Amino acid sequence: MVRAMGPKSFLKLLPPNAAIRRELVDLLYTSLPQVTAVNAASITASVALAAAHRDPGYIAISFAIVVNAIGRTVSLLRYKKRAAQLSDKDVILWERIYAAAAASFGLALGALSFRAFQLDDGPGAWLAFGLSMSYCVGMVSRAAIRPWVVLTTAAVLLAPTLVGGLMRPEISYRLGAGMLVLFWFTIREASRHLSKAFIERLEAKHALARQANHDFLTGLPNRAAFLDALAGVGGTVAVVAIDLDGFKPVNDRHGHHAGDDLLRQVAERLSDCVGTGGMAARFGGDEFMLLKPVGNAAEGRDQALGLAREAVRTLSMPFLLSDIPVVIGASAGLLVNDAPRSDGALTHILRRVDAALYAAKRAGGGHCSWADQHDTTLCQVG
16 A cells, blocks of 8 residues: 655655755756746647636636746746855755745646536646646656655646546546546556666765765865865965874774874864854875965955964864873964965975974974964963
8 A cells, every 4th residue: 555655755855955955956957848838838738728718717827827938937947047156055955946846836737627627627727737748747757856846736736637537427527536646646656766866876986086086084075175175266365284292102092993092083073163254174194284265465364374373272172082181283374365365386385384384393393384484473272
């Protein structure tokens, strides 16, 4: 026996992360050619029925189809222009906009079938039903992307036709209405299987991409991801190189497992330190890099120095390794750089900030050093 899809079943079809959901919604909005074809056919048929019968119901429905067709086309074009600037929250809103527009258009087509049944207009009912099936089949092509959109639209589309068929005295109409229920359940099962397989493929693709751009131990972005971010970010940024003081003795004394645990805790602290607007990356070993947009001139230098000091300060606090408190330290080299940044400029930036880092290390550790100065700025802990 086929069970209806409940809330938990729907939750299983939700994409597991924002990046996958964004990609799915992007795919929803690539349907402009298909939408244009369905719009043109639906407008032509509904206007023809309205003109032939001069029925107020047909006229109202044809007007609704035209308005919905225009609205859907406009939303597709607007999303294409704005997609790159949308936040994750905006993407969810646009998914719902797509669903509302699709369901509204489906309801108008279903109403056309219902009105034809009311008027006993056989040719009109046949034409409207053909449009509904064409639209439904087109929506099924999106079943692997966002099945809840397809199932909601199909239900809204088929419901008026089902009701209209059940209202007819002929047994053939009533049997046909029952077939629509079975058709919807067929779509449901197809959507469930297609969506599961499609999302699994996207998850695998994103997992491979993450492995190529993230450090396997700490989960932080790696060197390649950091350089891409540095090249792509606009405006003035602070670049801070961090090297741990006293990491090797901890690794030698407590073992590599403890050393790995320490690096993961360092990564967490640096991520918290840089915040949501910046990036913490692991370059390898016990070396990390921070990137964060800052203000211009003196304000930007103050913000960069504050970031470096906070990083050194937070890494000087005790770490717990198997309930054993361990204290290390850190040194930092920093600079403030303005866009644009070419490949050659990126290499020069890394060399400068590395030189500043080692100047801080030579000063005894626990220091910050500017890449454009020979002196070091002591970071007071506490």
